[in-house]
Amino acid sequence: MAAEPTTKVFELYGKKINSKEIFLKKAAEAMEFPQYFGNNWDAFDELITNLTWCPAQRYVI
Template structure:
């Protein structure tokens, strides 16, 4: 199973808007800390996401 995620680069103009779009598009878990370190943790440990492969 693949999970395809689309981030609209026209709406991303800062780290904050990138994180907001990525979190919404990928449906990050509720414990996500809304910062770059938390993003790194969630994106490198995808056990919270059921897909086998990802396309961003």
């Protein structure tokens, strides 16, 4: 029997997000970004387009 594909689910609640800084902070917490996350758009883009730091076969936000 083949192993089931792994899916990583990230839950981000946006109700209290009202600025870029808060979004980046909450996204980093919800997605468990690595310590080296730079808290800026470029770092965010890098981490969500190259998910090698969080291995799975599928991702859901």
